[in-house]
Amino acid sequence: MVECKAARKIRQLFHHAVVEITASQWRNMFDVFLDTTRLLNKKENELQVAYWWATWNARNHFLFKKEKLDALISVAKAEGVVEAYRKFKRTEQQQLESSNMEKPKQWKPPLENWCKVNVDAAIDHQSQRAGLGVVIRNDKGDVVAAAIKPSSFNGDVPFAEVEAIEWGMQMAKRAGITTVILESDCQAAIDLANNKKGSKSEIFWVISEINDRRKEFQEVRLQ
Incomplete structure (x- = not known):
């Protein structure tokens, strides 16, 4: 130097x-x-x-x-x-x-006497497996129940997300909840579950399960 x-x-x-x-x-x-x-x-x-x-x-x-x-x-x-x-x-x-x-999206509590069920599917493409997750909270933000479930992944992300919605409805029923909001971060899955667009044949049976489970609640909203 x-x-x-x-x-x-x-x-x-x-x-x-x-x-x-x-x-x-x-x-x-x-x-x-x-x-x-x-x-x-x-x-x-x-x-x-x-x-x-x-x-x-x-x-x-x-x-x-x-x-x-x-x-x-x-x-x-x-x-x-x-x-x-x-x-x-x-x-x-x-x-x-x-x-x-950018304002971060924050969880919002449901209406009084309602519960909110947040669902999600995590995908592992390498092993072709999915993990379904559910968290249920009341109008005060307290966790009422939470659950996870492994599932096979067929290559269709909306399919896995729809499965998570159906799994969330099962958990809400087990928790004795009658008025529920189901919330997913997958718009395509919500549209399928709300019958806003035609479902693929392989998803049809899951959509049918969701529609049947709606009858088990006083009121259900999917968003």
């Missing part, structure tokens, strides 16, 4: 603020780095570190590949790395701001 002619050439071509290291200092690089953080601003520090990396990289090329890198290439690499880093950080910050602006 100090006496090497190649390092000196890279330093001379570098168009940004660089802290000079003199041979008389004889300190380790960590001490030098701490000093530079006090002398340079954030952007200059990023470039300083990139310049050191480019010099180290050029030295490794010479030692292990027996290649002498052009000093201009090393400088371009250093500046390119910093620009790529800054671009990444800008994108990351924009995504963070965007996600902060």
Whole structure:
């Protein structure tokens, strides 16, 4: 970093603020780095570190590949790395701001004397298995019941989600609930269960089960 002619050439071509290291200092690089953080601003520090990396990289090329890198290439690499880093950080910050602006969807309690049954299907495509999950809560948000059930997966996600709805109705019946809202995160499954669109033949029997189970409750809403 100090006496090497190649390092000196890279330093001379570098168009940004660089802290000079003199041979008389004889300190380790960590001490030098701490000093530079006090002398340079954030952007200059990023470039300083990139310049050191480019010099180290050029030295490794010479030692292990027996290649002498052009000093201009090393400088371009250093500046390119910093620009790529800054671009990444800008994108990351924009995504963070965007996600902060979006209001998270929160669970809402049902009407008084109603219970809400939230169902979901988790798919493992590799093993062709599905896990059906049910959580039942009352109008105060207290958990009344919860259950999970393994199932085979036939490659159709709405089918698995419809199965989860039927499983949720079974659990609600076992819990002695008469007025229930069933909630799924799969619109296609809800549309099928509400008969808003034609069902595939392989789903038909599950839809039939759901329709039969509706009769076991005073009131059922699927959403």
